[in-house]
Amino acid sequence: MSQKVRAVIARGKNQPVTVETISVPDPGPGEAVVKVQACGVCHTDLHYREGGISDDFPFLLGHEAAGVVEAVGEGVDEVAPGDFVILNWRAVCGQCRACRRGRPWYCFDTHNAARKMTLEDGTELTAALGIGAFAEKTLVHAGQCTKVDPSVSPAVAGLLGCGVMAGLGAALNTGGVARGDSVAVIGCGGVGGAAVMGADLAGAARIVAVDIDERKLETARKLGATHTVDSRATDPVEAIRELTGGFGADVVIDAVGRPETYRQAFYARDLAGTVVLVGVPTPEMKLELPLLDVFGRGGALKSSWYGDCLPSRDFPMLVDLHLQGRLDLDAFVTETIGLDQVEEAFGKMHHGDVLRSVVVL
Structure with missing residues (x-):
């Protein structure tokens, strides 16, 4: 049964984003539903809103995220409900020519969830970078979930999902x-x-x-x-x-x-x-x-590309370095905001007023 949650939507090119209710379906084979705890406001989200990525509106924005796995679909064994994870947008396939050559950070066939999240009227949403995490919950491919030490702050951890890792x-x-x-x-x-x-x-x-x-x-x-x-x-x-x-x-x-x-x-x-x-x-x-x-x-x-990272290798290592006091990831969090402040955060980012605004749910 699908769940109703609040999320940030870009309905058209250069239109201000809106907070709306969306439907998140149960996870299918190889998929996971994640309860989002924090998500950074990245320039890529603004590019989506401006139509600079594609014209597949409406977009469900947000991708620099961390949260807790709520449910998994059939065949998922790498993560389980209750795991604290960072979401990534390069879930490697393990089968393409890059992966088979031992260079999975170049994977040419990365995974996203097959099922679609929708608006209340059934309109399918395009999730930013296959994640869509300016939402209380999101549906992703299980390979997009990287388990890390849960003692790290979600606001910090999520930034490794894109810009800081890059x-x-x-x-x-x-x-x-x-x-x-x-x-x-x-x-x-x-x-x-x-x-x-x-x-x-x-x-x-x-x-x-x-x-x-x-x-x-x-x-x-x-x-x-x-x-x-x-x-x-x-x-x-x-x-x-x-x-x-x-x-x-x-x-x-x-x-x-x-x-x-x-x-x-x-x-x-x-x-x-x-x-x-x-x-x-x-x-x-x-x-x-x-x-x-x-x-x-x-x-x-x-x-x-994405800092040529391999999330399963790099995310846990960088979180550990942060927890040891050797990598000050807190320095990137300028402010924490709510879902309804994303449009304002775009303005601050555009004018260079912040390193990162982070939505905390």
């Missing part, structure tokens, strides 16, 4: 930052701030944070940046080179995802250095670089 993973997994490396991070919002923290956790000797907002630069210092650059007043490429002995950084992470910032990242890296693109560009953006420079500078140009 930034940490861009440094730790995709960029392969090693002890003693020099790292530059362009764009120091939630994802870029997490990349700074990841570089610090990896033991980078020099971490240069670049942004146009002094508030974000100050936060980056608290998260581990050794130097900051206000790119409104200073050429970031020249500044990064000057701070790295004239050579450029070993790893440069673009957490903005624009042609201008990618070009800065490309030229701010050392010879044979690595560029990591983790900021998400829009479909119309184009990049032009001299092919000779691409060849002559060597190194690696990488895109970071």
